[in-house]
Amino acid sequence: MNNFEYKNPTKIIFGQNKIAELATEIPTNAKILMLYGGGSIKSNGIYDQVKTALADFEVLEFSGIPSNPEYSILMNALDFIKSNEITYLLAVGGGSVIDGTKFLSAAAFHEGETPWDLLTSRKPVLKAMPFAAVLTLPATGSEMNSGAVVTRRETKEKLAMSGPALFPQFSILDPQVIKSIPERQIANGLADAFTHVLEQYLTYPTDALLQDRFAEGILQTLIEVSPKILKDPSDYNAGANFMWSCTMALNGLISQGVPSDWAVHAMGHELTALFGIDHARTLAIIAPSHYKYNLASKKEKLAQFAERVFNISEGSTEEKALAGIDATEAFFHTLGIKTKLSEYTEDYTGTAELISKRFTDRGWMGIGERGSLSPTDVAKIIEMAY
């Protein structure tokens, strides 16, 4: 097991009818900016619940934060925050709204030349405006971690930031929201959380037995609940397990003491930036090819994954590993998610070379848990995913 440091101060308030607790969690003198997306919270009742809970507070609103939160829109929000002397941010939405809010909380206190520095500098964010979240879409885990991803359409870039100041002060998770989420987004959430675990688990053995068990437990739970949720999104217990699994998949716990990969995300982000494909679906496109391409270095963990998560007990280590990859692809298919780039766009020729060149231009000469995947490897993996 590798050395590690772990601290996660976010308070999770989980369960039915918990949005009402907003009023006791936010400082009474706060001037709040409530941030949300396209307005689905107005039709599913969340907007009203939040406004009712915050009736005694001064609350302004900023809506229209899109999925893959767009830099130019966030810059408008930043102007709004500054000109209205906002002191507290409340994200009401999924990962995109929460990530956008994290960027804003850092940008509001940023002293550099341009807030874009926050995304290119890769320096940990140590100072940020306090913020919290009401989660409306289980998927990214952003509600209990200190990372964020922001997209810039202008340059077709999608970059990440993180730091100890970017943990939400608290997040409210009411699984009742799941019944109003469109099936496509539920499927995305399941695939996203599943892949988050794979990125932290399918590397190489480091004798971190407990972390492996926890990772496998999240995967098993997602597999167990996914057919129930897709059949009946109002199944509260299935939804609650889905929601808590998404949070635990990326709140830092299972990555302690082990190597992390994140190459699937690095490549997937480019597919979203280039083609606008849903984030989770880009992961489902890349993951099978990535694991096949890296079979030699990942086969021990892949075989363990196949055995413990999919009960595949026959065959050699390599055969089990390959069966595990096939089972993963089959799992994505059960969610209605396609796993080849050509199933999303006809315009895929040259994508491998383009992304490979972008990595080279950024100086990303070695990604993955060993830092050993070169831009040439990246091109080959993406070509396998066509």
Place this chain on the structure above:
Amino acid sequence: MNNFEYKNPTKIIFGQNKIAELATEIPTNAKILMLYGGGSIKSNGIYDQVKTALADFEVLEFSGIPSNPEYSILMNALDFIKSNEITYLLAVGGGSVIDGTKFLSAAAFHEGETPWDLLTSRKPVLKAMPFAAVLTLPATGSEMNSGAVVTRRETKEKLAMSGPALFPQFSILDPQVIKSIPERQIANGLADAFTHVLEQYLTYPTDALLQDRFAEGILQTLIEVSPKILKDPSDYNAGANFMWSCTMALNGLISQGVPSDWAVHAMGHELTALFGIDHARTLAIIAPSHYKYNLASKKEKLAQFAERVFNISEGSTEEKALAGIDATEAFFHTLGIKTKLSEYTEDYTGTAELISKRFTDRGWMGIGERGSLSPTDVAKIIEMAY
């Protein structure tokens, strides 16, 4: 799944040679009281590592905190804290030293008549002197939770306290310490952590699938590493998994959204108070009888436990449940821990009635996850454990 609120702000610093980081974690102007037990830290090098790390701080010492931290000794420490104007407490030890330090951190800021109130009032502790821990004995999880247990020899009582102010600010866990722990205490730590999980897991099903998987993962890990550690306590990886499992067994995570039992602890504490039997061993005495006595209400979870943790797949739900209890007792035996009260003392006659009466006197009329175990039930369970 039940509603829950979860926050755990303790920073964990885990790994080899991490004690040196004390200097960067404690405020530079702190006047530190270092608390420890019988002096084993002087022979295993931990004392020197701590003193070296804190060379630039003002550090006073209070040693001699016994296992099952004794109220009268802690009261001496409290006088010392007050007369020396201490501002920061550093526990260097196992659960007893850390629990004693938690009591002191609360007592230092307590405004009531006598600090004993903190243990009898059952009110959450909201104010306490900042403190941290260097863990030298994996077992209780006290290094990452907000609970403490204190013993008062005078009245043969052992009582618990808790509250959000009782989380350590940080805890340093260096698994290298395990090689110098006596085998008896390693065995105790394994049994203690194992039983902590059982108390939060062997109740009744609430469809908390992920919490169950995590609980099972900790149990599987403890079973996997225990023979390795007992054979070779210097096996770093086995020790690291043991240490992290003990922390995760009682840091609040696996108890979210599920009922908790804690009847085994309630009864076990009395055996320590009456006979001085090691805490972990009292749990091993009580647990098998407790689960057999409550088979009807616990059989679903017991059967799941037998299947997933011990691979027992044959038989009815009741048969699997019973086989799971037998496997648990056998696991304790592999640790060299006896599971009958009569194996520890010849003087056990009347214990059942005595403890039952104590529960009645304290008004503990219903314990366990349903609050349904009366003092009469308690007497029967303890008699089964003779």
